Amino acid sequence: MGMALTLYESCREEVAKHGPGRLEKVRVQIGELTGIEPELLKFAWQAVLEGGADAGCELSVDWRPAEQFCPACRSTKPRPDSSWIITCPDCESALQVQGGYELDLVEITFEPTAEGDKA
Amino acid sequence: MRKQIEVRQRLLAENERAAAELRDLFARNRMLVTNLISSPGSGKTTLLEATAAALGHDLRLGAVSGDIATERDADRLRRMGIPASQIITGGACHLDARLVTEHLANWDLAALDVLFIENVGNLVCPTSYDLGEDFKVALLSVTEGDDKPFKYPGIFARAAVTVITKIDLLPHVRFDMDAVRNQVRTLNPDTHILQLSCTTGEGVDSWCRLLLNLLDAKRDSMKEDRR
Numbered sequence: 234m235g236m237a238l239t240l241y242e243s244c245r246e247e248v249a250k251h252g253p254g255r256l257e258k259v260r261v262q263i264g265e266l267t268g269i270e271p272e273l274l275k276f277a278w279q280a281v282l283e284g285g286a287d288a289g290c291e292l293s294v295d296w297r298p299a300e301q302f303c304p305a306c307r308s309t310k311p312r313p314d315s316s317w318i319i320t321c322p323d324c325e326s327a328l329q330v331q332g333g334y335e336l337d338l339v340e341i342t343f344e345p346t347a348e349g350d351k352a
Numbered sequence: 353m354r355k356q357i358e359v360r361q362r363l364l365a366e367n368e369r370a371a372a373e374l375r376d377l378f379a380r381n382r383m384l385v386t387n388l389i390s391s392p393g394s395g396k397t398t399l400l401e402a403t404a405a406a407l408g409h410d411l412r413l414g415a416v417s418g419d420i421a422t423e424r425d426a427d428r429l430r431r432m433g434i435p436a437s438q439i440i441t442g443g444a445c446h447l448d449a450r451l452v453t454e455h456l457a458n459w460d461l462a463a464l465d466v467l468f469i470e471n472v473g474n475l476v477c478p479t480s481y482d483l484g485e486d487f488k489v490a491l492l493s494v495t496e497g498d499d500k501p502f503k504y505p506g507i508f509a510r511a512a513v514t515v516i517t518k519i520d521l522l523p524h525v526r527f528d529m530d531a532v533r534n535q536v537r538t539l540n541p542d543t544h545i546l547q548l549s550c551t552t553g554e555g556v557d558s559w560c561r562l563l564l565n566l567l568d569a570k571r572d573s574m575k576e577d578r579r
Contacts, residue, residue, distance in 0.1 A: 268476035
C-alpha cells in the first residue's frame with residue numbers, strides 16, 4: 234500500500250512537470266527480490282486512485298526475475314520453474330545472484346486537461 | 353492529445369537520497385551501523401540485549417527500534433543500560449531513511465561506536481529501504497522453519513550477515529541446518545552465517561567478534577581514505 238502511494242506521488246510529480254493532466258496508464262518494473270506481488274500492487278494502486286481524478290488508470294507491471302550467473306562459465310543459468318539452483322549444472326561452481334531488485338517507474342501516459350501545456 | 357513519457361526513475365529515489373546522507377553522517381561519526389531485519393519474534397531485541405551484556409563495557413552501543421506501536425523494545429534495551437529509543441511507524445511495516453533521519457536528530461551520534469537499527473518485524477518490505485547502514489543482518493529462528501531463505505530470497509540475498517537464532521531449541525523442532533545454510537549460500541555466497549542461542553549464550557561470542565572486526569575494518573578503511 235505504501236509502495237502504491239509512493240508510486241502515485243511520483244506519477245503526479247511527473248505529470249505536473251508537463252502541466253495539468255489525467256493519468257491513463259503507468260508502467261513499472263518490479264524485481265523478484267523486492268518481494269512485491271504485482272497483483273497486490275495493482276490492487277493497492279486502484280485503492281489509491283479510487284474516487285480521485287485519476288481513477289481507472291491502468292498499472293502495468295514488467296516482472297524482472299533475478300538471474301543466477303556462473304562466474305566460471307561466464308553465463309547465466311536457467312532457473313527451472315523459478316526455483317533456485319544450488320550450484321552450476323555445468324561446472325558445479327557457486328553461482329551469483331544478479332538483478333531482481335528493480336523497482337522503477339518506467340513510463341506514464343496521460344491526457345493533458347488544459348490549454349497552455351508546457352511540454 | 354494523449355502523451356506518453358519515459359520516466360526511468362527508481363521508485364525509491366527519494367529514500368536513496370536520504371540514505372546516502374545518513375551514510376555520510378554515520379561515517380563522519382566513525383560509527384558502525386547495522387539494520388536488523390527478521391520476522392516478528394525471531395529474537396532481534398533479545399540478541400541486542402545479549403550484545404549489550406557482552407559488549408556494553410567495551411563499546412558505546414545504541415539502538416533504535418522500529419515498531420508499528422508500543423515502546424516495549426526500547427524499554428527492554430534501556431534496561432540493559434544502552435541508549436535506545438523507539439520509532440513508532442504508525443502503521444507502516446518498515447522503517448524508511450527519512451524517519452530514521454528525523455529520529456536521530458536528537459541523538460549524540462559522536463558518543464556511539466555501534467548503532468543498531470532494529471527494523472519492524474517483517475521479512476519483505478524493509479529489504480527495499482536503505483537506511484544508510486553499513487550492512488543488513490537477517491535473523492531467522494529455528495522455530496520458523498527451514499524453508500525461509502528461499503521463500504524470502506530478497507533479504508537473505510542482501511544481508512551481509514545471517515544469524516540463525518534459538519539454536520537451543522534444535523532438539524525440539526524439525527530444522528535442517530545444512531539445508532538452511534545451503535539456501536543462504538545459494539542466494540549470497542559471501543554472507544557470514546552465524547548460529548547462536550541467547551538463552552544458553554552459545555555463539556554470542558562469534559557475533560560480538562564479528563561486530564568488533566567490522567567496526568575495526570570500517571575505521572581502518574576511513575584512515576586510508578584520509579591519507
